Amino acid sequence: MAKIVILGGGYAGMMAATHLEQLGESFTLVNAHEYHYLTTLLHEAAGGRSDVHNYCIPIRDILTKRTSELVVDKVKTINRENRTVTLENGELSYDYLVYAIGWVPEFFGIPGLAEYSLGIRDLESAKEIRQHIEERFKKYKETQDSRDLRIVVGGAGLTGIELLGELMEFLPQLCQQLDIDFSLVDVQCIEAMPSILPQVAPPLRDVAAKTLTDKGAKLRIGIKILKVEPNKVILEGADPVEASTIIWTGGVRANPLLQELGFTCDRRGRAKVTPYLQSVDDERIFIGGDSAWCDDEQGRPLPPTAQVATQMGTTIAKNLHALVHGHKEEMKSFRPSLKGTLASLGREVGVGDMGGIPVRGMVASLAKEATKVKYLWELGGMRLTAEKTQQVVQL
Ligand SMILES: Cc1cc2nc3c(=O)[nH]c(=O)nc-3n(C[C@H](O)[C@H](O)[C@H](O)COP(=O)(O)OP(=O)(O)OC[C@H]3O[C@@H](n4cnc5c(N)ncnc54)[C@H](O)[C@@H]3O)c2cc1C
Secondary structure, three states: OOOEEEEOOOHHHHHHHHHHHHOOOOOEEEEOOOEEEOHHHHHHHHOOOOOHHHHEEEHHHHOOOOOOEEEEOOEEEEEOOOOEEEEOOEEEEOOEEEEOOOEEEOOOOOOOHHHHOEEOOOHHHHHHHHHHHHHHHHHHHHHOOHHHHEEEEEOOOHHHHHHHHHHHHHHHHHHHHHOOOHHHOEEEEEEOOOOOOOOOOHHHHHHHHHHHHHOOOEEEEOOOEEEEEOOEEEEOOOOOEEOOEEEEOOOEEEOOHHHHOOOOEOOOOOEEEOOOOEEOOEEEEEEOHHHEEOEOOOOOEOOOOHHHHHHHHHHHHHHHHHHHOOOHHHOOOOOOOOOOOEEEOOOOOEEEEEOOEEEEHHHHHHHHHHHHHHHHHHHHHHHHHHHHHHHHHOO
16 A cells, blocks of 8 residues: 655645545654644734634544544655655655645845744744733833833734734733733834735725724834844834834745755745646655645746645645556646635724625624634534534634
8 A cells, every 4th residue: 555644734734634534545644733723813822812722623633534643743854765754753654745844934034033033833933922922011010111012013914914903902901901001002013015915905905904003003014124133123214113022924935845855946935836736846746735836827826825725735635546546647637716815803804805806894704704614614524613613713
């Protein structure tokens, strides 16, 4: 029997795993944690909407057939000639590999940014943001140092804007708890590009901007971060900002391993795949999610989203199943069905588009909740959805 190894238990990896399980395939799944976390909700965890544990699901609760093995470890490198994967604590051999270890932050070479900023990368880092803000606000009570109440969010894309939406609901509550005057809190979002949320239509960007500024956030658009020092952000053409909390959300790229291993990569470090989602450099390696450089029918690279990653995972499982059983001719080209982008702006409102129809306010927020339920359903059917909806989705 062919040895299948899946690297990464995120959106692409888990979707590939659940479909392979349904197709009767055995495999080994390697993931850095024993749980799958909902990356698209990490801003909620960081902004304190709910406990971080509500945003993860034990992988063993998803893969219930027990025909597969879960290895909790970190991938260090891959040897394509010997077909082995070196982990931090061991080595695995494979006949076919699914590579889906996701993304890392893109710092664009800005000095000090990696060292002196927080980021939403995984559950731990989301928790760290929440704890850090709580600590700084408590510290303010002792020191009255205004920097402890200043938060800089770098980047006004989907992640930055969703995080701001959460913070602008969380911070007034925190101030109330700690008896701090909320008007002293200064939240600044700094973005080098000329607008926020490039993923949505311009009128919706204005709605998002108004929602956030009405709640007290400052959107500083078209301003470049030149350098970050401890508790200080140096800007182009504007005064430096001194803040005890600096959070970077401004970009992602694929894990550098792909470039180090000589795969054909784009400028975001994503490895080029065939229409069947196999690496153009190695047909035994399927690549999914934010690690894959895959063009749409117009030849434009697909965006790094969970929506694309889950659909890739499903296609990879079906193509891999066909390949290992000698039915290469049954492999199907990946045809993504893009259903739009939704950005939450806190618990109850959002903006976005659904299949080209602009939505805002509570409709957008409910639509976003519905995408989470749909995802849980795809991942684990009625059992997992029923079990996790109240806990994870908090409808
Ligand atoms: C705050 C936030 C909000 C977002 N909102 C949306 C949204 O609304 N809609 C949308 O479509 N997309 C959204 N995205 C983007 C989306 O989350 C990503 O595109 C998606 O997670 C990519 O899926 P993936 O499977 O490639 O990687 P991931 O989901 O990141 O999974 C990678 C997995 O690999 C594991 N891993 C990483 N490195 C290693 C290693 N060395 N060894 C072993 N395991 C490893 C990780 O722990 C993780 O389990 C958002 C992202 C963020 C950060």
